[in-house]
Amino acid sequence: MAGAHAxxxxxxxxxxxxxxxxxxVVALADPGSVQEFLPPTERRMSPxxxxxxxxxAFDDGIVVGRAKLDGKTVxxxxxxxxxxxxxxxxxxxxxxxxxxxxxxxLKPAAVLILFDTGGVRLQEANxxxxxxxxxxxxxxxxxAAGIPVIGLIGGxxxxxxxxxxxxxxxxRLAVSEGGRISVSGPEVIxxxxxxxxxxxxxxxxxxxxxxxxxxxLIGGADVFCADTVSAFRQAALDLIGRAPAFDLxxxxxxxxxxxxxxxxxxxxxxxxxxxxxxxxxxxxxxPAMATRAFDETVSRVREADHDAR
Amino acid sequence: xxxxTFRHTTKKPLPGSVxxxxxxxxxxxxxxxxxxxxxxxxxxxxxxxxxxxxxxxVWEAVVADFVARAQPGGLRISINDxxxxxxxxxxxxxxxxxxxxx
Numbered sequence: 001m002a003g004a005h006a007x008x009x010x011x012x013x014x015x016x017x018x019x020x021x022x023x024x025v026v027a028l029a030d031p032g033s034v035q036e037f038l039p040p041t042e043r044r045m046s047p048x049x050x051x052x053x054x055x056x057a058f059d060d061g062i063v064v065g066r067a068k069l070d071g072k073t074v075x076x077x078x079x080x081x082x083x084x085x086x087x088x089x090x091x092x093x094x095x096x097x098x099x100x101x102x103x104x105x106l107k108p109a110a111v112l113i114l115f116d117t118g119g120v121r122l123q124e125a126n127x128x129x130x131x132x133x134x135x136x137x138x139x140x141x142x143x144a145a146g147i148p149v150i151g152l153i154g155g156x157x158x159x160x161x162x163x164x165x166x167x168x169x170x171x172r173l174a175v176s177e178g179g180r181i182s183v184s185g186p187e188v189i190x191x192x193x194x195x196x197x198x199x200x201x202x203x204x205x206x207x208x209x210x211x212x213x214x215x216x217l218i219g220g221a222d223v224f225c226a227d228t229v230s231a232f233r234q235a236a237l238d239l240i241g242r243a244p245a246f247d248l249x250x251x252x253x254x255x256x257x258x259x260x261x262x263x264x265x266x267x268x269x270x271x272x273x274x275x276x277x278x279x280x281x282x283x284x285x286x287p288a289m290a291t292r293a294f295d296e297t298v299s300r301v302r303e304a305d306h307d308a309r
Numbered sequence: 310x311x312x313x314t315f316r317h318t319t320k321k322p323l324p325g326s327v328x329x330x331x332x333x334x335x336x337x338x339x340x341x342x343x344x345x346x347x348x349x350x351x352x353x354x355x356x357x358x359x360x361x362x363x364x365x366x367v368w369e370a371v372v373a374d375f376v377a378r379a380q381p382g383g384l385r386i387s388i389n390d391x392x393x394x395x396x397x398x399x400x401x402x403x404x405x406x407x408x409x410x411x
Contacts, residue, residue: 020334040331040343043387053310055360055389057335058343082336 011230016154017178019229021063021078024114027229028236029067029076036065038095046089048124057083060091064099070237072109075099081116081157088162089121093131100138103147110148110240113170118185119161132162139169140246148172148243152232153179153221158210160185171243174223174235175212177291181220182210204287208271213286213294217275218261219303226291278303313357313365315372319382322350325410332408333401340393342386342405350383359390371395371402379406 011027019027026034038044040058049056061083067076077096079086088096096113103111120128139149151170153159158180159167167173167181175181184192186200199205208214216224222239225231244250265274275283278301289297323346333341348354355372375381379402386405393401 022331040341041329041345050310053360055310055335055358055391057341057389058331058387080334082334082339084335 011233012228014229016152016176016227016229016232017156020082021061021080021114021116024229024232025063025065025067025076025078028112028114028233029069029074030071033068034065034076035067036063037099038064044091044095046091046124048090048127052123054084054123060089060095061086062092062095064095066106066108069109069112069233069240072240073106074110074112074240075103075106075108076112076114078114079116079155079157079163081118081155084121085118086116086155086157086163087118087121088128088131089124090127090131092121093128093135097131097134097138100135100142100149103142104145107145108147110150110236110243111142112236113149113151113166114155115151115153115159115163115167116155116157117159117161117163118157119163119183129162132165135162135166136169139166143169143171143246146246148240150174150236150239150243152236153181153212154225154227154232155179158182158185171246172223172239173215173221174225174232174239175215175221176225176227176231177207177212178227179212179215180206180210181212181215186210208287211287213289214271214274216294216298217278217280217286217301217303218265219257219305222305224291224294224298311357311359311362311365313359313368315355315357315369317353317355317373317376319351319353319376319380321380322382323380323384323406323409327409327411330405330408332405335389335391337391338393338397340388340390340398340401342388342401344381344405344409345385345387346383346409347385348383353381353384353386355386355388357388357390359388359392361390361392367395368398371398375399375402375406379403381406381409384409 045056063078148171151173154176164183189198190200215221223235272283
């Protein structure tokens with residue numbers, strides 16, 4: 001694939017956060033196994049951005065293709081968070097939806113979505129919103145066919161807006177310290193509700209509220225991993241092996257769990273209050289914990305592991 | 310958007326046989342460069358799309374310098390610019406040529 005020769009691809013050394021989408025895919029998969037669909041040489045670019053005098057990307061900010069993971073065939077999509085915040089435009093969304101629909105025919109061991117997105121691209125918002133809805137529908141179909149859909153989140157754009165909704169429909173999620181998962185982003189909340197409600201410049205607050213550790217502790221993500229490509233690869237293999245059934249019982253359990261979550265934590269003013277109520281001994285120490293210490297903390301919290309997310 | 314195209318004749322083809330490569334990302338102060346080995350071995354074409362108008366002579370100089378240094382015969386090079394400075398453009402072009410030689 002174009003970019004298969006991209007700079008350093010040693011998965012142990014390569015930071016997920018720092019890597020480009022294409023570097024992540026190449027380093028995540030078995031060496032030499034990536035076959036990109038609609039690569040940059042096809043020049044499938046946004047038809048809308050020129051109207052706004054904005055530059056386009058040859059792949060519209062998403063890499064999609066087929067690869068091997070420990071010898072098993074998987075389909076993989078990776079968003080480029082640095083191009084327009086990894087946002088969903090018409091082509092970008094169509095590539096992801098097409099990949100998911102192809103999974104029904106190709107029957108891969110899993111579909112991996114490497115999220116790195118602020119949500120819908122505002123310059124092509126109608127197409128982007130449609131793409132979000134179509135993606136969620138396609139994921140439901142793929143999961144119903146017995147194929148797990150695994151989300152990997154650790155990029156600089158996080159996973160926001162419609163991307164956060166899509167993540168909620170995945171079978172399993174892995175997240176790193178740098179990753180954030182939410183729907184309305186910090187600046188959106190501040191713009192609408194004021195800095196007293198949410199100060200978007202308070203980075204510690206942002207990470208406590210939306211960051212990988214918080215999502216892992218309340219069970220919103222299923223693995224917390226270090227910021228290396230090899231850690232994400234290990235997480236993906238682990239999660240493919242223990243994807244939940246996609247049936248009415250799972251969905252009803254998810255609904256019950258969400259109801260009990262708002263009941264238990266609805267009056268909390270800060271994520272540290274939630275962690276204390278979950279039984280974490282020293283909630284203030286959580287943000288500074290290294291991966292191993294944090295994993296030990298997680299193992300003592302019952303809420304963190306649950307088939308229903 | 311401003312479109313610029315520069316055509317050069319090189320003394321020799323770029324070594325190696327990699328058919329295409331891409332480097333960089335379209336982001337503020339950055340650019341993506343797509344290189345394809347599709348032209349006659351003594352030809353090089355560089356096509357640029359940039360949202361920053363009026364810098365044609367700077368692009369022309371940076372591209373001419375790159376062609377003189379790398380002798381990228383056979384390459385069609387397509388650039389989506391995000392407002393990169395000339396030094397960044399120069400480094401990315403050389404990085405792209407190196408990927409094609411691998």
